[in-house]
Amino acid sequence: MTIFLLAVAFLYALFTLTLWITWLRLPAIQIDADAHVKPFISVVIPVRNEADNIGKLLQDLCQQSYPHFEVIVADDSSTDATLSIVERMAHRVPYALRPLSLTNERSASPKKRAITQSITLATGELIMTTDGDCRVGPDWLAAFATCYEKTGAKLISGPVTFTTERTVFDSLQTVEFSSLIGTGACTMALGIPTMCNGANLCYVKEVFGEVGGFTGVDHLASGDDEFLMHKIANRYPDSIRFLKSDEAIVQTQPHQSWSAFYNQRKRWASKWRAYDSWLPSLLAVFIFLSNTAPLLAVLGWLLNFLNGNVALVVIGLKLVPEFLFLRQVLVFLQKKSSVGVIPLTQLIYPLYVVFFGLAAQRKGYIWKGRKLN
Known part of the structure; x- marks a missing residue:
């Protein structure tokens, strides 16, 4: 047991230090105001019941310094005023805004359906996806x-973080989410992409067609971002890149209830078994074991079958490199105030990891008021 715990802790420390160094070396891309950059972009926003938020996002798009774009808002049978808000704003905004009303048909993956139908209407060279909130x-x-x-990247992943933190729960979500964004960025830089986020994702429309879009994974509710990234990779x-740029940061709202947080994380965790590539599955298992190790070390110490110094080494090998990495990512995401919540x-x-690792084995979760598998 001692050798196993030390081996897992050492490998995790090596892994996290590699991420930290990779993040520090990741080049930032600066906007060149004099460059003649003109690819036309189709911004695709799949929504359901986002009446409280969609107007703010569409207003943000009014302020874009880059003029060559259109916006398609795919409304998936909202039961609130989402669609009417979009339709009203279509006559007021300075860009081409196209509301797309989807039929209320049953789908295993409503979001993939919304994106696919939007892309059939899109005229842009690039597809840019984000969420209504x-x-x-x-x-x-x-x-x-x-x-x-x-x-010349075929797929570009962008940074995502949360809006202003008002509670400790918000800050905890910010720190946890930064680990996902940072890990995804670094594995892309290392040439072994593992994860990305559809709230800030760009890819070439032609390439979406080349890889067959979501064909083969359209029976899975989650993964409109990562499964597509792996197909393109x-x-x-x-040709997979992470855009390390302050200007590229997208903010979204933290969950205000444990139930919403639980259902989203369970949805994310449930997809790891469906990967064709072995790497994301291996990473998921490795992260699970790495977070189990300190729990076992503490338990072993309390039950007197593990030396206290060994337990401290196992815990230290996890905490110190992790703190260095998370701090760097949070500073980039302009969330320095959340650094104090890392411990x-x-x-x-x-x-959390052990709980969701086990919870993911059970099917079923709620997404946008619908029960999906």
Whole structure:
């Protein structure tokens, strides 16, 4: 047991330090105001019951410094005023805004259906996806257009964080989410992409068609972002990029209830068994074991079958490199105020990972008022 715990802790420390160094070396892309960047972008926003938020996002898009874009809002049978808000704003905004009303048919993956139908209408060279409860800065599209022109990437993943934290629960979500964003960015930089987020994702429309879109994974409710990324990475291994730019940051709202948080994280955790690539599945198992190790170390110490010094080494190998990495990502995401919550997150996170690792084995969760598998 001692050798196993030390081995897992050492490997996790090595893994996290690699992420930290990779993040520090990840180049930032600066917008070149004099560059003639002109790829036309179709912004696709799948929504359901976002009446409280969609107007703010559409207003943000009015402020974009990059003019070559259209917006398609795919409304998935909202029961509130979402669609009527979009239709009213279509006559007021300075860009082409196209409301798309989806039929209320049963689908295993409503979000993939919304994105696919939107792409059939899109006229842009690039597809940019985000969510109805997100907020974007004025240079958001300019940053992605610049990155595309400079790198020729087929898929570009952008940074996502939460809006202002009002509670400890909000801050905990911010820290936890930063670990996902940072890990996804670094694995892309290392040429082994594992995760991305559909709230801030850009890809070439033609490539979406080349890889068959969501065909093969359209029976899964989750994964409109990661499964597509893996399909594109298989065809274009060197064309997946993370956009490390302040201007590219998208903000979304933290969950206000444990129930909403639970259902989202269970939805995310449930997809790992469906990956064709072995790497994301291996990473999921490795993270599970790495977070189980300190729990077992503490338990072993309390039950007197593990030396206290060994338990401290196992815990230290997890906490120190993790803190260095998370702090760096949070500073980039302009969330320096959440750095102080890292230790609390580290205390809770092993329990969280073990809980959702087990919860993911059971099917079924609620998404946008619907029960999905």
